[in-house]
Amino acid sequence: MTDIAKSTPGAAAPSGSSVETGAAGPAGAGLDTRLVVERGSFRLDVALTAAPGEVVALLGPNGAGKTTALRALAGLLPLTGGHLRLDGVELDRTPPESRPVGVVFQDYLLFPHLTALDNIAFGPRCHGATRAQARAQAAEWLERMDLAAHAGAKPRRLSGGQAQRVALARALATHPRLLLLDEPLAALDARTRLEVRAQLRHHLAGFEAVAVLVTHDPLDAMVLADRLVVIEDGHVVQEGTPADIARRPRTDYIAHLVGLNLYRGRAEGHTVHIDGGPGITISEDLTGPVFVAFPPSAVTLHRDRPTGSSARNVWRCAVAGLETHGDQIRAGLTGELPLAADLTTVSAAELDLHPGATVWASVKAAETHAYPA
Incomplete structure (x- = not known):
């Protein structure tokens, strides 16, 4: 599969080639926006910048404002304020x-009466290309997407992954300076999603303008984006690289997404006093407001209070619930410190875990990670 052709807006890349114009672009290139949209009682206020060649993911729970932001970027919702x-x-x-913006919608919105080739040709035709020119450009995009054999197929004859690539090619055929992707993998089954995610990452790597991905799936965001912007209740609560976000979450929502237990408290040396809870011993020497995080895999469960253990943190808990998590069992615990713990099915059986069972949870100080709040 070849990379997306890097070409100037409105220009078609020569057949079989990639035309590079330089990712840096002119002064002021890229996206610079503050989106303020008021809809009833909901207010979106999100500042967003992105450089050419950068993929930014807007991540957040349902109702956070992600789709509102995308529609505002596309011009489908007017701004109440900002720029x-x-x-x-x-x-x-x-x-x-009239905006140099391409959009790939969640359900793709391909024209059902048009072939894959004519779906892609639709954009260039709207931008003034002749029918022959538009179809020639569309044929080139189908070739780049490894879909040349499906040029004459209508959407109902395409698989989910093929339809997604046609929708992407249709958005890119007009050479947009901003590509918007609204939950582009949500309609796919798990097996197809894995393959198409890899293909989409490959194509986005060759896109020289700005791409903004809207998703609630942390794996899509982590794999596809260079930078994450997390939105909750219409506002940005955290942004950074996927590695930064995963290592230092700042809200319960983000911690849940990246699979960490997260607490906020005040550090005094190697002890963090949790707001409304017990102290947690940490390996760092800190002072002041901090977050403390550790993965469920760092938690060890015992039927009786452990003695002689090297773990500095021990809490009495009750099992609130159990669920399958990959090839392990995740136990949700309440008590002195609400937390999640991962263990094998064998360990769960040996501990006779069930809702309401009393257990002791332990975590080594070296397994925790504390950072300023």
Whole structure:
């Protein structure tokens, strides 16, 4: 599979080649926006910047404002305030159809009566290309997407993964300076999703303009994006690289996404006093407000209080629930410190775990990670 052709807006890449224009672009290139949208009692206020060649993922729970942000970027929702600049050009008052923006919707929205080739050709035709020119460009995009054999197929004859690639090619055929992807993998089954995610990452790596991905799936965000912007209740609560977000979550939602137990408290040396809870011994020497995080795999469960253990943190808990988590069992615990613990099915059976059972949870100080709040 070949990379997306890097080409100037409105220009078609020569057949079988990639035309590079330089990812840096002109001064002021990229996305610079503050999206303020008020809809009833909900207010979105999100500042967002991205450089050419960068993939940014907007991540957040349902109702956080991700789709509102995407629709505002596309021009489908008017801004209540703020600004929207793309490559230094104000787009606030530009009609959606006149913006250099391509959109891949969650359900792809392919024209059911058109073939894959004509679906892709639709964009260039709307931008003034002749029918022959548009179809030639569409054929090149099908080749890049490894879909040349499906040029004459209508959407109902395409698999989910094939339809996703046609939708992506249709969005890219107009050479957008901003590519918006709304939950692009949500409609796929787990097996297809794995394959298409890898293909999409490959294609995005060759896209020289800005791409914004909206998703609630942390794996999609971690694999596809260079930077994550986490939105909750219409506001940015954290942003950074996937590695930064995964290592230092700052809200319960993010901690749950990346699979960590997270607490906030005040550090005094090697002890963090949790708000409304017990102390946690940490390996760092810190002072002041901090977060403490550790993975469920760092938690060891015991039927009786452990003695002679090297773990500095021991809490009495009750099993609130059990669920399969990959090839392990995840136990949700309440008590002195609410937490999640991962263990094997054999260990769960040996401990006779069931809702309501009393257990002792232990965590070594070296397994915790504390950082300033």
